Amino acid sequence: MAERKSVYQFGYRRSADQDSKSPVRRPVVIVGAGPVGLTAAIDLAQRGIASIILDDADRIGEGSRAICFSKRSLEIMDRLGVGERLVEKGVTWKVGKVFLGEHQVYLFDLLPEAGHKMPAFINLQQYYLEGYLVERAAELPLIDLRWRNRVSAVERHEDFVRLTIETPEGEYKLDTDWCLACDGARSKVRDCLGLKFERHTFEERFLIADVKMSADYPTERWFWFDPPFHSGQSALLHRQPDNVWRIDLQLGPDANPEEEKKPERVLPRLKRMLGERQFELEWVSVYRFNCARLKKFVHGRVIFAGDSAHQVSPFGARGANSGIQDAENLVWKLALVINAEAPESLLESYDLERGQAADENIGHSTRSTDFIAPRTKQERVLRNAVLQLAPHAPFARGMVNSGRLSVASEYDSPLSTGDEEVFAGSAKLGLPVPDAPLEDREGRHRFLLQALGADFELLYVKNGARPNVPEGIRLTVIGEDLFDREGLFMQRFGATPGSAFLLRPDHHLCARMRRYDGNRIRNALARAKGLAK
């Protein structure tokens, strides 16, 4: 891989912990200051829990890493205070087009309905996201971010973890009640624990180039099978901010990665695609993709999140987006456990729910990669048959797979209380609740997701007096605190007057009922905290 130029530079600072005679004990240490580790630290800090982030680098580098951030990630980022900044800088898109040769065979619109604060997707270079998160973390005194602190050994104990950390000024040790391993696909923590990370590697090689040019292509995801400029292979073109375009060219299994990275090979390929346009290469590299996951994400007091726990191929934008959702799923549970409001066993639901998500993501990205790069001649015949039929038959469009783009995972979870009544609408048990445009008491426009708190929340549709909700639940009454002028809340939740919806701190729906029932709510809350017998 080429040398990454640095986009943001940070400095190493000595910590008092390095001068301590015996290891200092901390509640949470996070390894890795990428999107996942930073999300976890900020969310923990917003819940009043201090953490230390250790990162072996001292900068955020450029390079072709994640670029597509999903609606769900943006909603999480909004709660952490950087959502609007991301959307402002990012390129918003929702339409994807798929071509066979020169002809469009399929078009998809990822968010056909209005009334959501966040768009279906933005494209943004990962370094901007990380930069904004680092700046947000710096506003929170509960976060201690230590650059050039490289974990070199991990010792597991009954109720704590001892880390050995190398710095430019030598080694020190740190004890932590909880260690979150957010240190990426080549996780050092995972190696230290000797955990198996069985990979399925795809043979196919891909060239990924970020190209700077002014072009008038629309802000859409364009994917070609067998384009005229790159015969027999696939190609992807996707816009990023600052006039940077992500180009992804399939090279076949026999491509030589060192040769293919050389400008004399790359430039002619790109010229065939881009024609006479002037462009500059920002970044280029040649990849083969892996799918892998740890069998378990929770290993006593060491918990894995993001690429350290699971890895996918990039078609579908399921890497960084799933890591951000891991962090959000984990943090509220860990906060309850640390505050002794829930048993440690609640963390098993992190393993279960995010394990389901990882399997789903690996399944999707594997099927996409198989469609894009068929393994045999006959598979290619079948794949091409789908593409040929797509313009003529709607069923075949549904089979065209240039990447199934990341949406929030629906948890089949023991934390959910089963429905006793039937609800229409897009809200579903186990899914994050849909957004809706509302109005507050002062008549100001307010999106539902903006109005939600960080703890358990009951959304109650006014039907007489305010219910007396159990302790630990924040109550919002639709028709009293917030008003559903457009009727979209009622429609999306399948709600009727008196309906009650219990949301977890990550805004996933965990119970609902047509009439408020204090006992059912109490039981549902206990269940969602892992306290159910």
Add this chain to the structure above:
Amino acid sequence: MTMLKTEPSFPNPDAAYEMLVEGHRGVSEAESAALNARLVLILSNHIGDLAVLKEAITLAKKAG
């Protein structure tokens, strides 16, 4: 559960077979393979039942 039908469906099986054969007349081997692939997809969607499709694949594999 729906089962794969293996009893005769066409009153005139010869006519159905002839139709399939005629579809392949005068085309190259590659075109013929591509045609078969498109047919399999169209007919699979028409069946619209994963269990039946699975049974059909199993039978086709067993017979070969």
